[in-house]
Amino acid sequence: MSLKVTVNNKEILAKPGETVLELLRRNGIYVPHVCYNEGLIPLESCDTCVISVNGRLARACSTLVQENMSISTNNERAVKTRRQAISRILTYHKLYCTICENNNGDCQLHEAVIKEKVFHQKYKEKPYSLDDSGPFYVYDPAQCILCGRCVEACQDFAVNEVIWIDWNLNPPRVVWDQGNNIGNSSCVNCGTCVTVCPVNALMEKGMLGEAGLFTWINPDLKRKAIEAVGKAEDNFSLLMAISELESKARQNQIKRTKTVCTYCGVGCSFEVWTKGRKILKVEPKPESPANGILTCVKGKFGWDFVNSPDRITKPLIREGDHFREASWKEAIHLIANKMKEIKDRYGPDSLGFIASDKMSNEEAYLLQKLARAVIGTNNVDNSSRYCQSPATVGLWRTVGIGGDSGTIKDIEMADLILIVGHNTTESHPVVGSKVKRAQKIRGAKIAVIDVRKHEIADRADLFIRPKPGTDSAILAGVVKYIIDNDWVDREFLKRVNNYDEFKDSIKGFTLDYVESVTGVPREQIVKLAEMIHGARNVVALWGMGVTQHLGGADTSTIISDLLLVTGNYGRAGTGAFPMRGHNNVQGVSDFGCLPNYMVGYQKMEESVMSKFEDAWRTTLNRKPGLQIPQMIEGVLDGKIHMLYIVGEDTVMVDCGTPLTRKALENVDFLVVQDMFMTETAKLADVILPVAASLEKDGTFVNTERRIQRFYKAMEPLGEAKPDWEIIQALANALGANWNYRHPSEIMEEISRLTPVFAGVVYSRLEGFNSLVWPVNEDGSDTPLLYVNSFATEDGKATLYPLEWKPRTLKDEVHSIIVNTGRVLEHFHGGTMTGRVEGLRRKFPETFVEISKEMAQKYSIMNGDLISVKSKFGGEIRARALISERVMGDEIFIPLFSSEPSKGINNLTGQEFDRASGTPGYKDTPVVIEKITSGSGTPLPKDNWRFHVQERRKQVGIEVSKKWMREEFKPLIE
Numbered sequence: 001m002s003l004k005v006t007v008n009n010k011e012i013l014a015k016p017g018e019t020v021l022e023l024l025r026r027n028g029i030y031v032p033h034v035c036y037n038e039g040l041i042p043l044e045s046c047d048t049c050v051i052s053v054n055g056r057l058a059r060a061c062s063t064l065v066q067e068n069m070s071i072s073t074n075n076e077r078a079v080k081t082r083r084q085a086i087s088r089i090l091t092y093h094k095l096y097c098t099i100c101e102n103n104n105g106d107c108q109l110h111e112a113v114i115k116e117k118v119f120h121q122k123y124k125e126k127p128y129s130l131d132d133s134g135p136f137y138v139y140d141p142a143q144c145i146l147c148g149r150c151v152e153a154c155q156d157f158a159v160n161e162v163i164w165i166d167w168n169l170n171p172p173r174v175v176w177d178q179g180n181n182i183g184n185s186s187c188v189n190c191g192t193c194v195t196v197c198p199v200n201a202l203m204e205k206g207m208l209g210e211a212g213l214f215t216w217i218n219p220d221l222k223r224k225a226i227e228a229v230g231k232a233e234d235n236f237s238l239l240m241a242i243s244e245l246e247s248k249a250r251q252n253q254i255k256r257t258k259t260v261c262t263y264c265g266v267g268c269s270f271e272v273w274t275k276g277r278k279i280l281k282v283e284p285k286p287e288s289p290a291n292g293i294l295t296c297v298k299g300k301f302g303w304d305f306v307n308s309p310d311r312i313t314k315p316l317i318r319e320g321d322h323f324r325e326a327s328w329k330e331a332i333h334l335i336a337n338k339m340k341e342i343k344d345r346y347g348p349d350s351l352g353f354i355a356s357d358k359m360s361n362e363e364a365y366l367l368q369k370l371a372r373a374v375i376g377t378n379n380v381d382n383s384s385r386y387c388q389s390p391a392t393v394g395l396w397r398t399v400g401i402g403g404d405s406g407t408i409k410d411i412e413m414a415d416l417i418l419i420v421g422h423n424t425t426e427s428h429p430v431v432g433s434k435v436k437r438a439q440k441i442r443g444a445k446i447a448v449i450d451v452r453k454h455e456i457a458d459r460a461d462l463f464i465r466p467k468p469g470t471d472s473a474i475l476a477g478v479v480k481y482i483i484d485n486d487w488v489d490r491e492f493l494k495r496v497n498n499y500d501e502f503k504d505s506i507k508g509f510t511l512d513y514v515e516s517v518t519g520v521p522r523e524q525i526v527k528l529a530e531m532i533h534g535a536r537n538v539v540a541l542w543g544m545g546v547t548q549h550l551g552g553a554d555t556s557t558i559i560s561d562l563l564l565v566t567g568n569y570g571r572a573g574t575g576a577f578p579m580r581g582h583n584n585v586q587g588v589s590d591f592g593c594l595p596n597y598m599v600g601y602q603k604m605e606e607s608v609m610s611k612f613e614d615a616w617r618t619t620l621n622r623k624p625g626l627q628i629p630q631m632i633e634g635v636l637d638g639k640i641h642m643l644y645i646v647g648e649d650t651v652m653v654d655c656g657t658p659l660t661r662k663a664l665e666n667v668d669f670l671v672v673q674d675m676f677m678t679e680t681a682k683l684a685d686v687i688l689p690v691a692a693s694l695e696k697d698g699t700f701v702n703t704e705r706r707i708q709r710f711y712k713a714m715e716p717l718g719e720a721k722p723d724w725e726i727i728q729a730l731a732n733a734l735g736a737n738w739n740y741r742h743p744s745e746i747m748e749e750i751s752r753l754t755p756v757f758a759g760v761v762y763s764r765l766e767g768f769n770s771l772v773w774p775v776n777e778d779g780s781d782t783p784l785l786y787v788n789s790f791a792t793e794d795g796k797a798t799l800y801p802l803e804w805k806p807r808t809l810k811d812e813v814h815s816i817i818v819n820t821g822r823v824l825e826h827f828h829g830g831t832m833t834g835r836v837e838g839l840r841r842k843f844p845e846t847f848v849e850i851s852k853e854m855a856q857k858y859s860i861m862n863g864d865l866i867s868v869k870s871k872f873g874g875e876i877r878a879r880a881l882i883s884e885r886v887m888g889d890e891i892f893i894p895l896f897s898s899e900p901s902k903g904i905n906n907l908t909g910q911e912f913d914r915a916s917g918t919p920g921y922k923d924t925p926v927v928i929e930k931i932t933s934g935s936g937t938p939l940p941k942d943n944w945r946f947h948v949q950e951r952r953k954q955v956g957i958e959v960s961k962k963w964m965r966e967e968f969k970p971l972i973e
């Protein structure tokens with residue numbers, strides 16, 4: 001129901017719950033709002049938005065509209081107050097807009113000055129200098145207007161709790177930790193503070209000297225120009241007019257393109273600002289559906305790789321032990337001939353296709369179409385096999401759809417967030433921030449089960465630290481305790497099959513038994529059961545700490561069983577959230593790169609296959625294809641003769657690098673599509689250079705099942721091409737007659753053939769619009785699954801019985817288990833982030849993280865060179881980092897490998913989870929030995945991890961302290 005209000009004597013309809021500022025903005029009525037950012041809460045720290053409401057002055061940003069409200073923006077007292085507020089701000093901020101990098105048409109102070117005609121400035125010099133000690137952004141206290149947006153962003157939204165304003169200083173300023181400089185602070189460089197700063201006090205380094213026609217002038221000249229502007233303080237309307245013109249001119253120079261992050265599965269979207277090939281900055285928007293104003297350091301600052309001199313820019317063909325450059329025509333012709341030859345000689349199933357989890361959906365669809373329709377094999381898989389498949393299996397077994405059951409909003413709304421085997425703040429940092437905010441601001445509880453004490457474990461209300469690989473037993477113990485106490489949701493169980501059989505399967509998981517096999521005190525198991533019972537809405541998040549263990553599918557299943565027994569599906573704030581790793585790991589599976597499913601998880605049954613045969617005008621192979629590890633095995637067994645690998649460094653990411661390397665060295669023909677000369681590309685017969693995501697159009701699916709559009713910001717480097725164009729050229733060289741001119745045409749074909757994508761068309765995905773699949777033909781989508789029924793034949797979920805026995809691969813010699821995982825600064829092995837200078841500065845090398853106990857036992861000091869030898873034969877040598885994050889006889893080695901010999905898969909073996917075919921990466925027994933003494937830590941001392949204890953946590957910006965200062969007295973009562 002709308003509310004009737006008057007604005008400047010004109011009747012307007014308002015929405016209940018909106019603020020006066022929102023109403024005014026919606027109706028195109030301007031009032032300044034310098035401290036307000038749509039992605040934050042109203043801070044009420046500037047008084048520039050003062051208006052008159054029913055005859056009294058009020059702040060538009062925080063006043064809620066009410067029926068019959070009379071609002072005036074041009075009331076004389078209100079206008080005067082606003083001008084006074086702006087003048088006050090100008091004592092803190094020198095206007096030199098023409099040479100300011102922030103004057104791009106959206107500087108809110110610039111707009112306020114011009115629109116409110118405040119053309120006098122009395123700027124007071126400040127005794128602080130610019131801080132440019134960090135790798136990615138600068139803080140200029142001289143320009144800081146003390147609005148507090150950055151503090152609110154860091155404290156309560158990103159919840160990194162690094163910055164605050166010291167209102168006792170003269171003048172006050174933003175402070176990092178206890179007064180550290182940026183480069184030596186606990187700042188994780190998420191950039192959220194920089195994104196929300198309304199002026200040029202916090203700026204991305206990429207913008208400096210680049211954004212603007214005159215901003216490039218040398219620092220000396222710039223300083224003089226700024227001083228000269230300062231002298232013109234009495235009337236600078238002319239200067240402002242010039243700067244307005246200059247700002248408009250910039251808009252032709254700088255291109256803003258909506259894109260989606262290329263790193264993790266959160267799927268943050270933002271605008272990327274480019275000038276030619278230069279990437280000036282990344283700007284997330286309040287309307288970015290998954291992230292709002294949040295990013296992490298990789299999405300905000302990790303784009304140097306796009307212009308890396310290491311990019312491959314021409315097709316390369318092997319000649320003996322080196323590569324020579326070739327034309328596209330020659331390379332495609334050679335590949336097509338080899339494919340024909342191998343297919344004719346050994347049959348279509350002698351070829352295998354490995355998809356990249358960074359390809360677009362349309363590209364994934366074309367790759368599997370090439371395999372199935374052109375070659376005639378279902379040997380097509382993607383690297384979700386390395387991480388996500390167990391979660392998918394667990395969800396298929398129980399609820400029917402192998403994806404998150406809700407959206408990130410559900411995580412934000414939950415009362416209890418259960419996190420199993422997931423380093424949330426480093427692997428999916430933006431979700432990590434949302435979890436931390438739910439706890440800090442809303443009082444949600446966090447329970448963590450993990451072998452490693454990472455940040456979210458440290459913040460948890462309950463932290464359970466089991467023996468590696470025993471999560472299933474803990475969860476079974478918790479479910480049994482819930483059942484024994486009759487805390488199950490009986491009403492919900494009417495929607496669930498198989499309760500008795502399931503209950504029977506876990507009857508052995510008594511508290512005694514669970515305690516004995518997991519090492520977790522029974523009190524903690526009881527406590528977790530009580531927390532779940534006491535919470536109205538529970539979500540469960542899990543990651544590679546679950547899925548990369550033997551039995552990962554079973555653990556994923558029992559997590560889902562737990563949610564079913566307690567009725568935590570199908571309502572807002574509940575559900576299962578296996579956190580997808582790569583930015584499009586979900587999409588590449590959804591769009592058909594799986595050996596046993598057609599696009600959209602359509603079963604390879606007769607009706608489906610004949611539908612595709614009609615559409616593709618071909619006959620399809622009915623035999624399910626091979627998973628990636630089976631393809632590698634197939635090469636070694638002489639059954640696979642050609643591998644076509646798109647964007648995966650299979651040598652480094654598949655388990656057992658030595659064996660994978662041997663297979664790829666021996667395969668008859670290897671084609672690699674990649675941006676870089678990876679370890680896998682080095683073994684190829686032909687390398688095809690591909691475009692980065694910023695160089696092409698397409699869509700990705702994030703962990704929420706959200707389909708988002710990304711747009712081309714620049715042309716591909718050199719002769720690189722988008723994957724879809726390459727695949728099409730190859731298909732056509734093999735006799736297909738494909739004529740896709742744009743990814744949107746590929747999507748049209750997909751939506752015709754795939755019920756869950758029936759309504760997915762580009763026109764519905766413009767800009768920041770998105771669709772969460774399943775999407776009906778009319779465009780309605782499904783952010784929350786299982787509201788009325790589960791995705792099973794009878795609409796009921798299934799409680800899947802658990803079979804679990806303690807299992808270890810350790811032996812007397814190899815008695816240490818090596819754990820691995822992502823780190824904040826690098827994505828996966830670091831092919832892209834390793835080429836970002838600032839990230840390398842903060843995190844230059846792979847290390848072996850060991851516990852204090854182990855350090856003592858082996859007389860190891862920080863920085864000593866350690867040899868880690870695996871039971872499966874490989875070895876890594878890296879420097880030691882002693883930390884409390886690991887415990888006892890467990891070590892941790894990051895997935896990031898600063899050099900190939902330090903890659904974790906030098907250690908892993910060929911042990912697989914039965915149900916999903918995923919390698920048990922985290923079940924690798926090793927022995928360690930100190931090689932030489934070193935000094936210092938392998939991480940530089942200015943890394944945030946060494947400064948976390950120096951943080952100053954607070955809620956909000958402490959605005960009351962601002963108003964207590966004489967110079968800031970509030971301008972309204």
Ligand code: SF4
Nearest residue numbers: 154160187190191193
């Ligand atoms: S962590 Fe650093 S970059 Fe992120 S909001 Fe806080 S101060 Fe800014």
Ligand code: SF4
Nearest residue numbers: 144145147148150197
């Ligand atoms: S640095 Fe922070 S307090 Fe200063 S102007 Fe920017 S957002 Fe406001």
Ligand code: SF4
Nearest residue numbers: 261263264268296299
């Ligand atoms: S890496 Fe993940 S959390 Fe970070 S910006 Fe990209 S999508 Fe967001």
Ligand code: FES
Nearest residue numbers: 035044046047061
């Ligand atoms: S925008 Fe309302 S007080 Fe600053």
